[in-house]
Amino acid sequence: MGALLDIVRQSLSTLWAHKLRSFLTMFGIAWGVGSLLLLVGLGEGFRSGQDKxxxxxGQDIMFVFPGRIPAVEGSLQSGRPYNxxxxxxxxxxNEAKFxxxxxxxxxxxxxRAVSEYGSTNGQVFGVAPDYGHIRTVPVNPGRWFNEEDNTEHRRVAIVGWELLRNVFPGRPAVGNTILLNGIDFDVIGVVEKVGKEGNNGTNGRIFVPxxxxxxxxxxxxxxxxxxxxFINYRPLTKEQHLRAKQEVHEIIARRHSFDPKLEDAFTDWDTIENAMRVAKIFDAMDWFLGVVGLVTLALGAIGIINIMLVSVTERTKEIGxxxxxxxTYRNILTQFFIEGAFLTALSGGIGLAISVAFVTVLAQLPAPEGFDTPRIVPVSAVGAILSLAIAGIVAGLYPARKAALLPPVEALRQE
Incomplete structure (x- = not known):
């Protein structure tokens, strides 16, 4: 143990004697580790923001809007709009199974939406009770519509968070009356703010049965x-979203007497398909950013190998x-291996600490719309540590072996 500690002290003393060279060599590794973790962390923050x-x-929602259909029944060319x-x-x-x-x-x-306290022009959505199971409309205080509200044509309304501030500024809305084009509606609920900045369209709407x-x-x-x-719907499962879309198209096309495969007949917004496409983009981006970080880390490791080889050349006579x-062979091997591995481990630790500190600072700042707080991704952290370990072994072992294999007589002849 004493001999090993002597070797460690000698290694650290040598590194300290070449402070500038050691620092510049360590910078490459620190930059590689830090950039790998930061780039992947920022990418994950953007992915999380888009998911939110x-x-x-809403959850797994799909929209279908009417497009254009043939002006003459049986034609294959679109001509006129329809509803x-x-x-x-x-x-x-009644018919759809998916x-x-x-x-x-x-x-x-x-x-026009008017109360005793204020007025505004509102976007009014007439929806079925199931709308609350499709779109994100968290009602608090109050409640969402039920079937009786719909079938009995009750004049009840649910107001969005932003509209609430204009029509009922600083006052409770639930239990009060709102006039829609002069017709009174009882307010039974308020939709909480939807979206990080509250700029979601739901916030400015009024919902009625x-x-x-x-x-x-x-x-x-x-x-x-x-x-x-238009129509909103959710498929039974994500995997069945294309079958659900086909089913909806076929029922509507049959009722309006046109081919459901007509391209312009429908305008669809499939958030499931969009989410899958975005996920593939982010997966590719994570791989790209990870490869960039690993290449930078590899270049840093090559820099350490070069510096250690220079050190072996400079210290040939000392080795002899x-x-x-x-x-012994083992003593020389251990000393140079420790020097290379220590340089790699210390610089990697600095890079890891800087990336964690940077992410912590970013977490305290307000994220732009569409972005979530960046975070250190465990998989990338483990990958960085494993890559760092491999780089440390290679950077330390190759120059160390070269130094340990030098013949003492030849080494002593070197000037």
Whole structure:
């Protein structure tokens, strides 16, 4: 043990004698470890932020909007716009087998919302009770719609967080009355702020039962009394989202007498497909950032090998003298290995500490919209440590072996 401690002291003394060279060599490793962890951590923060943005819309939701269909029945070319109808929604609800939840949306943006305390132009959504199981609409205080509210055409409303501040500034909304185009509605709930900055569209909406909406505020235009704006739904499982989309298309196409494969007939927004696409992009980005960090780490390790080889050359006579005085192959090997491994481990530890400190500071700052707080990813940290261990072994062992194999007589002849 005493001999090993002597070797460690000699190694540290040698490194300290060449402080500038040791520092510059360590910088490459520290930069490699720090950049690997920081780049992957920032990428994970962005991934998490995008996941939360999708979660603010709802869980595994899909939208379908009407497009354009042939002006002449049986034609394969799109020509005229059309509307979904409430009867389309009913048919999908009764026939579809791959849906977990379904809601029509009747959207009007020209309705004036007035209370005793304030007024604003509101976006009013007429929706079914299932809408609360599809979209993110956390109601507090109050409650969401039930089937009785819808089937009995009750004049009840749920207001968004932002609209609440304009119509009921500093006052409770639940239990009060709001006038929508002069018609009184009882406020039964308030949707909590959705989204990090509160700029989600849900915050500025008023929700009413779709049957009440159809009766009092139908869509304008021809056949508006039975028209709806679009349909929201959730598939039974994520894996069945394409089958669910096909099923919805087929039912609507059959009812409107056109080919469901007509490209322009539907405009779909499939958040499941979007999330899968985004996940693949982030996986590729993580791999790319990880490879960049590992390449930087490898370059740092090569720098340590070069410096240690220079050190072996500079100390050839010292090695020969030590061997002549009784130092064994193992003594020389151990000393140079410790020097290389110590340089690698210390610089890697500095890089790890800097990246952790930097991420901790970033966590205290407000993240931009779409980003979440960056964090050290355990997998990348383990990968960095393993890569660091391999780099330390290579950086220490190769020059150490070269030094230990020097013949003492030849080494003593070197100037």
């Amino acid at each position: 943005n999708l979660a603010n819309l 979904f109808t409430y009867d389309d929604y009913v048919a999908i609800r 849906l977990r939840a379904l809601s029509p949306v009747l959207n009007r943006e020209d309705i 779709v049957e009440t909406m159809r009766m009092l505020f139908p869509l304008k235009g021809e056949h508006g009394e039975n028209a709806i704006s 003298l030590r061997k002549a005085l009784g130092a």
